[in-house]
Amino acid sequence: MNPADDTLVAGSAGSFPGRADPLLEAQARRVRWFAILAAGASALLLVLGAAVGSLGWEPLWDGSEAARAIVWDIRVPRSLGAWLAGALLGLAGALAQGLFRNPLADPYLMGSSTGAAFGVALLLVALGAAPGTATGAFAQLGLTGAGFLGAMAAVLLTLVLARGVQHTLRLLLAGVIVGVVFGALAALVMLWEPEVLRAMQAFLLGTTGLLGWTGALLLAAMLVLVLVAAVALSPALDALALGESAAASLGLPLASVRLGLVGAIALATGAAVAQVGLIAFAGLVAPHIVRSAVRPTHRALLLLSTLAGGLLLLAADVLSRWMLAPRELPVGVLTALLGGAYLLWLMHRRAA
Amino acid sequence: MRRWLLALLLALTAWPILAVTVTDDRGVAVDLREPPRRIVSLLPSLGETVCALGACDRLVGVDDYANWPASVRSLPRVGGVDDPRIERIVGLQPDLVLLSSTSRALGRLQALGLPVMGFDIKTLGDVRRVLSRVADALQVGGADAAWRRIDAGVAAAARSVPPAQHGVSVYFEVSAGPYAASESSHIGEILARLGAVNVVPGHLGTVPLLNPEFVVRADPQVIMVAQRDAAALAARPGWPRIRAMREGRVCRFTAEQGDVIARPGPRLADAAQLLADCLAGRLQGDRP
Amino acid sequence: MRAMTPAFSASALRVALAGREVLQGIDLSLPQGRWTAVVGPNGAGKTTLLKALAHLLPAQGRIELLGRPAREWGSRERARALAWLGQGQEAGAEDLRAWDVAMLGRMPHRPWLSAPTAADHASVEEAMRRTQCWDWRARPLGQLSGGERQRVLLARALAVGAPVLLMDEPLANLDPPHQADVLALVRRHVAAGGTAITVLHELTLALRADDLLVVDGGRVLHHGATGDAATHEAVQRVFAGRIRVHALDRHWVALPDA
Numbered sequence: 001m002n003p004a005d006d007t008l009v010a011g012s013a014g015s016f017p018g019r020a021d022p023l024l025e026a027q028a029r030r031v032r033w034f035a036i037l038a039a040g041a042s043a044l045l046l047v048l049g050a051a052v053g054s055l056g057w058e059p060l061w062d063g064s065e066a067a068r069a070i071v072w073d074i075r076v077p078r079s080l081g082a083w084l085a086g087a088l089l090g091l092a093g094a095l096a097q098g099l100f101r102n103p104l105a106d107p108y109l110m111g112s113s114t115g116a117a118f119g120v121a122l123l124l125v126a127l128g129a130a131p132g133t134a135t136g137a138f139a140q141l142g143l144t145g146a147g148f149l150g151a152m153a154a155v156l157l158t159l160v161l162a163r164g165v166q167h168t169l170r171l172l173l174a175g176v177i178v179g180v181v182f183g184a185l186a187a188l189v190m191l192w193e194p195e196v197l198r199a200m201q202a203f204l205l206g207t208t209g210l211l212g213w214t215g216a217l218l219l220a221a222m223l224v225l226v227l228v229a230a231v232a233l234s235p236a237l238d239a240l241a242l243g244e245s246a247a248a249s250l251g252l253p254l255a256s257v258r259l260g261l262v263g264a265i266a267l268a269t270g271a272a273v274a275q276v277g278l279i280a281f282a283g284l285v286a287p288h289i290v291r292s293a294v295r296p297t298h299r300a301l302l303l304l305s306t307l308a309g310g311l312l313l314l315a316a317d318v319l320s321r322w323m324l325a326p327r328e329l330p331v332g333v334l335t336a337l338l339g340g341a342y343l344l345w346l347m348h349r350r351a352a
Numbered sequence: 353m354r355r356w357l358l359a360l361l362l363a364l365t366a367w368p369i370l371a372v373t374v375t376d377d378r379g380v381a382v383d384l385r386e387p388p389r390r391i392v393s394l395l396p397s398l399g400e401t402v403c404a405l406g407a408c409d410r411l412v413g414v415d416d417y418a419n420w421p422a423s424v425r426s427l428p429r430v431g432g433v434d435d436p437r438i439e440r441i442v443g444l445q446p447d448l449v450l451l452s453s454t455s456r457a458l459g460r461l462q463a464l465g466l467p468v469m470g471f472d473i474k475t476l477g478d479v480r481r482v483l484s485r486v487a488d489a490l491q492v493g494g495a496d497a498a499w500r501r502i503d504a505g506v507a508a509a510a511r512s513v514p515p516a517q518h519g520v521s522v523y524f525e526v527s528a529g530p531y532a533a534s535e536s537s538h539i540g541e542i543l544a545r546l547g548a549v550n551v552v553p554g555h556l557g558t559v560p561l562l563n564p565e566f567v568v569r570a571d572p573q574v575i576m577v578a579q580r581d582a583a584a585l586a587a588r589p590g591w592p593r594i595r596a597m598r599e600g601r602v603c604r605f606t607a608e609q610g611d612v613i614a615r616p617g618p619r620l621a622d623a624a625q626l627l628a629d630c631l632a633g634r635l636q637g638d639r640p
Numbered sequence: 641m642r643a644m645t646p647a648f649s650a651s652a653l654r655v656a657l658a659g660r661e662v663l664q665g666i667d668l669s670l671p672q673g674r675w676t677a678v679v680g681p682n683g684a685g686k687t688t689l690l691k692a693l694a695h696l697l698p699a700q701g702r703i704e705l706l707g708r709p710a711r712e713w714g715s716r717e718r719a720r721a722l723a724w725l726g727q728g729q730e731a732g733a734e735d736l737r738a739w740d741v742a743m744l745g746r747m748p749h750r751p752w753l754s755a756p757t758a759a760d761h762a763s764v765e766e767a768m769r770r771t772q773c774w775d776w777r778a779r780p781l782g783q784l785s786g787g788e789r790q791r792v793l794l795a796r797a798l799a800v801g802a803p804v805l806l807m808d809e810p811l812a813n814l815d816p817p818h819q820a821d822v823l824a825l826v827r828r829h830v831a832a833g834g835t836a837i838t839v840l841h842e843l844t845l846a847l848r849a850d851d852l853l854v855v856d857g858g859r860v861l862h863h864g865a866t867g868d869a870a871t872h873e874a875v876q877r878v879f880a881g882r883i884r885v886h887a888l889d890r891h892w893v894a895l896p897d898a
Contacts, residue, residue: 023778024739054566074565074590124528127580143584194417194432195607198527199581202561207529209564212589232753239744241733242796245696245726250747250800251719295735295780326566327556 049079090309093283119150151270206332397617505621745799
């Protein structure tokens, strides 16, 4: 008698439905805990962010008009914006790692980061060349808009070079090339006009200092949009993990899925980079932070990476304001330090 | 025969008098056998210093950004502050190269056997010292006279500031970031001579990267910024509340004016006058 | 009648990969309700043929699935009609649990973002029990051995519940008891009315199938029942006479002719 039949007969009285299945529940519990912890830590850091200012720790809750203005006009939108930008980067990182099926993928792989840098550099030069035309509205829309447009242009160029999304490897290659070329172009612009060097340096190292309510609301809107798209695409990411043939055999429209993923990644990184500059590492590390604690399917992974990314960038932002007040450390340096330290600790724990 | 030998002896002993040893800001002694006649400058303020000492005709090459006086614009360009073209420099066969002591080209040029002098100019005191060192190297006089002229110019600028503006608080932004010029920078020193108060204290460094909230808290009465960065100021969260923004006391410097102010060199008096004009409200394009 | 419509019928099927013609004009008709094993030497184009039938490769010529031209099938419809198990697993699903992988097989049946239904749970459990991986359904794929992984992937293919099973080397990494289990599985599937087409390089195990499709150099050399002498002859010929088919008990055994 076939032993498989034995277990079938013996076991069919047991564990159904899957929701009450204890073995499977363990993971759902871990996902819930992670989400609660990350959300709680984020809330705590938001409060901290409202209390840390240009002179270090100084909670300004004394109700005076000036204090309220400082907290509400400057600190709260900055902290919120930092969390939102980090959330977008973490989400984009998880999407990129799913699309390219590579745990070392980061959301800047398709050239969006250097494309944004190029756009910003060009605009800074233009503003310098014709300062009279830079009225308030143009300048306001200008730099973030230029960054966003630059990022989109770079991703479009990548898609054109890769001739569509048919081959992931070609997409990756084209993205790397476009990224390098735009980076070189941005460097060329900076060399040509060294007056923009200092301003570009702030952009290249990442800065949350100029985030106001407009920026924060734009980031929030983009996060909602990309999250909806990401959750919609999450089953596809799981199927893709089995390989392209298997995914196609399950009826997955591969081309549409890939296009959707590329679009989501481009929008998320473009929006984040336009507001806070190039924050390295946050997108790469956030999914790893999640995976070190839980190993969920993509639907949960995407949501948790969003939380983890927001937490990471917010923590880096608060620290960057606090450590050398009133000077600031570039926030990108801190995300690299924090994220890198965590990964090192992970490696050490695994090796031990 | 003996007279001829005596003449030779005399000539030989007189020879070292023409040679000169100068020390640059790195503390390195540079031997110059004779006054240099072919000078290359890799820092705009150093080129301006040479010209201020009356030796403009000895310049054979300048960096890409040198633009004063007008005569240097026709000189061969040998690269930027960070990327000088070594071949070009050597091709000009200079007998002295003046550059920043942190320039990466320093070691290379020295290894190629060229006499180099590196300078570090951050404060007014540095400017004075550089004037005298360069004058020594060129074996020209006039360093002291030049400094006195600069000093008098700065004093005149200080006098041109209306007494009502004494003690006014000022924020000088060097570039978007925001990077500000603190009390310890040369701009800060000039502002102090003009009687203004810099909201950025000197202990933060010469050009620190600030938290924008700091400027809102400091609430300066006058903001000085480059024209290209001026338009974006109102978009910064909390900045419209600043006194200077509300009262329209934002001085926008053109690129040319920015050059004068940013370069710590012989045009310090002009820089001081520009800043004084700003404080007095005489600067063109002050109010939109 | 269903018994009349072949599971697959192809005419003038050509596939070119990287400029090289791998399948050179194949005509075949694979009946439903039977287990067909595809055999042939390395590089004969067996995997390519299977992928072309599964519509995973661009192909020229005409292919019909269950009587309708392949182009007329919607992708989800086709995914419900045929289940594919490929060769070699890509390293991407390390973190997914065995159960999650098996549940992916239900994708063609579920509306896009819905939670698994009772029917889905039942299918997955049955498929995993049949391949004997139910007990460690919560373990991530990265922690499983090669054989355990293969069984999970098989469960995934079975969970689809499709009438047609296309499997490329389904016995990879499996030890003999589990190989026997898989063969029994396929038998049961066919006995219940399904169709199975497997690429197997283990000739003896391939001879357990109902029909043999002998492929070489991108062409079909022979298609017939495994019991026929003509089929044995074709198999011996395609391997250049290096193997011989013998009868043993009630089965056929192919042994290298030393």
